[in-house]
Amino acid sequence: MGNTKLNNLDEMYPGQSILLQTGQLVQYGAGLFGYNTVPLLLRRNVEKIIIEALNKYGCIEVLLPTLQPDTIWKNSGRYNHYVDSGTMLITESNKGTFCLAPTGEEAMLEFAREKLKSYKNLPVTFYQIGEKYRNEIRTRGYLLRGKAFPMLDAYSFDIDEKSMEISYENVRKAFLEIFEILGLKVIPIIADNGDMGGKKSEEFMMISSQGEDKILYDEDTGIGLNSEILERENYEDYLKTEYGITNISHLKETRTMELGHIFQLGTRYSEMMNGKFTNQEGCESLYYMGCYGIGVSRTVAAIYEQYLINDPKFGPCGFCLPEKIAPFKVQIIPKMESQEKWDLAQKLYTKFQENNIGVILDDRENISMGAKIKDCKVLGTPYLLVIGDKTDGILFELENSKTGEKLEMAMDELIEKLKRI
Numbered sequence: 177m178g179n180t181k182l183n184n185l186d187e188m189y190p191g192q193s194i195l196l197q198t199g200q201l202v203q204y205g206a207g208l209f210g211y212n213t214v215p216l217l218l219r220r221n222v223e224k225i226i227i228e229a230l231n232k233y234g235c236i237e238v239l240l241p242t243l244q245p246d247t248i249w250k251n252s253g254r255y256n257h258y259v260d261s262g263t264m265l266i267t268e269s270n271k272g273t274f275c276l277a278p279t280g281e282e283a284m285l286e287f288a289r290e291k292l293k294s295y296k297n298l299p300v301t302f303y304q305i306g307e308k309y310r311n312e313i314r315t316r317g318y319l320l321r322g323k324a325f326p327m328l329d330a331y332s333f334d335i336d337e338k339s340m341e342i343s344y345e346n347v348r349k350a351f352l353e354i355f356e357i358l359g360l361k362v363i364p365i366i367a368d369n370g371d372m373g374g375k376k377s378e379e380f381m382m383i384s385s386q387g388e389d390k391i392l393y394d395e396d397t398g399i400g401l402n403s404e405i406l407e408r409e410n411y412e413d414y415l416k417t418e419y420g421i422t423n424i425s426h427l428k429e430t431r432t433m434e435l436g437h438i439f440q441l442g443t444r445y446s447e448m449m450n451g452k453f454t455n456q457e458g459c460e461s462l463y464y465m466g467c468y469g470i471g472v473s474r475t476v477a478a479i480y481e482q483y484l485i486n487d488p489k490f491g492p493c494g495f496c497l498p499e500k501i502a503p504f505k506v507q508i509i510p511k512m513e514s515q516e517k518w519d520l521a522q523k524l525y526t527k528f529q530e531n532n533i534g535v536i537l538d539d540r541e542n543i544s545m546g547a548k549i550k551d552c553k554v555l556g557t558p559y560l561l562v563i564g565d566k567t568d569g570i571l572f573e574l575e576n577s578k579t580g581e582k583l584e585m586a587m588d589e590l591i592e593k594l595k596r597i
Contacts, residue, residue: 182493188386190492191480192318198554207315207323209473214555217503219326219476223305225357225501226328226470233350235301235330240283242307246273248282252448265309276309281441281467284331285449292463295335295455299343303330305472317386319477320433326473332466335455337442340464344376344440347468351380351436354470359498360478362435365391365400366419368408376418380436380470382478387433394427401427433478436470485553485578494553496578499597504534506574506594507552510563512541521563524572527587533594553577559594 186193195201195215202210211219227237246266249255258264258278265276277283284302292298308327315321332343348364355362360382367379379402381391393400399421405411415421445451446462455461480495487493499505506528510521521537528535536557538548545562552560560575567573571584574593585593 182490185492189317189320189477189481191484191495192320192477194492194494194554195480196318200555201318203318205323207312207321209319209322214503215476215480218479218497218501218556219472221501221503222358222472222475222479223326223328226305226354226472229350229354229357230301230303230328230330230347233346235303235347235350237304238287238302239304239306240280240287242277242309244275244277244283246275248286248449249275252282252285252445254282254448262313263310265311278308278310279469280304280308280329281331281445281465282449284329285445285451285463285465288331288333288463289449289451292333292453294453295461298453298463299332299334299339301330301332301343301347301466303328303468316388317477319473320386321388322473325471328468328470328472330468332468333451334464334466335453335461337464340440340442340466344438344466347466348378348438351438351468351470355380355382355435358475358479358501360435360475360482363393363398363400364438365393365402365432366405366415366421367402367437368404375440375442377437377439379434380438381432381434382482383430384433384478384481385431386481387431389432389434391430391432392424392427393430393432399427400430403429433474434471435475435478436468438468439466441465441467480556483556493550494577495556496553496558496576497556499558502534502556502558504536504555504557505597506533506559506561507536507538507555507557508561508563509538509545509548509552511545511565512539514565517563517567520567520569524561524563524587527591528594531591531595533591558597561590 182197200212200215264278267274305328307324309324312321312323334340334343362380362382364378365381367377390403391400392403442464443462445465451463452460483495483497484492485494485496508521508524511517525535525537558577561572572590573582573584575582
């Protein structure tokens with residue numbers, strides 16, 4: 177990265193505009209992006225948090241192919257719908273027609289059917305993190321709505337409706353925990369199942385002026401619902417029966433960004449694809465399924481937009497990523513003209529590495545320290561250490577990238593503080 181200058185940022189999505197202007201994201205076409213090191217490492221940290229939470233809640237990680245034969249989609253009856261709408265990307269070859277998966281219900285049912293033949297194998301929730309592909313006509317918001325995107329999709333299999341509801345609540349708790357760790361204030365709201373079908377669903381929404389969704393929300397009670405619900409003929413009965421809500425007059429319209437969605441599917445896909453197990457009476461019975469998704473790239477985008485640094489004079493100028501998930505916790509900026517300061521910076525760098533503290537040592541020459549400090553913010557590093565004329569090698573000045581607050585501490589204190597993050 178050279179001496180970074182930001183010009184004409186996208187007013188709606190300044191965070192991702194900074195990423196593009198500084199080469200941290202590279203756009204190959206509408207809705208198609210490549211990741212440079214820091215956003216990629218942030219994305220991996222998001223994935224790690226998702227994996228650890230779902231494992232804690234008893235879910236099982238698998239990985240299914242994203243290139244799939246058209247037959248499994250024809251078996252479910254959804255092939256024509258996805259092809260006619262233009263959503264699904266397909267490729268024809270002399271070996272047959274293949275689909276790039278826009279979602280994973282069909283593939284997961286194929287996967288589960290051979291393994292879950294008896295009630296003794298249930299309940300189980302499988303999940304995966306992998307690419308999905310949707311030929312979005314209206315790509316917008318860069319990573320918020322792409323054509324190719326990493327996604328967490330999970331699927332629960334149960335013996336009956338009551339068990340399905342328990343699995344649904346289990347994953348719901350895991351999702352709330354995931355977003356809390358990521359430092360994103362997300363609220364689950366009542367949603368319409370749409371094309372997915374099934375009985376009940378909730379969207380995990382982050383309140384944001386950049387979002388494309390409008391919800392009705394009451395901050396005091398935490399009750400929210402997607403305004404699409406009001407388009408249902410029987411929406412009053414639906415809200416009362418499924419959620420116990422009888423009055424929505426106090427809800428206010430709020431703009432939000434959808435980061436996750438969970439569904440109680442019931443037996444819809446089991447019926448379409450012959451998903452059966454042998455129950456306790458020795459008879460065939462249909463799986464009751466749940467489906468759960470988090471847009472990983474969308475969550476990365478939300479983090480960058482949420483943790484933007486606004487300079488009072490120049491406007492958006494970078495990020496201060498949350499300490500828990502920032503790939504690098506600290507950036508060392510030495511005075512390159514001084515051998516003594518350079519040696520001290522290298523000593524610090526080695527100490528940080530030995531203690532598994534993510535660190536960047538800015539060793540670029542012929543770039544001013546002021547420009548390097550600006551670049552530290554562009555990379556989203558929460559802390560910086562300037563090793564300049566005032567640094568005596570005994571006390572070091574740790575600066576918060578966002579607030580500018582500075583703390584003086586000895587090397588051992590510094591290491592302990594950064595290790596605790």
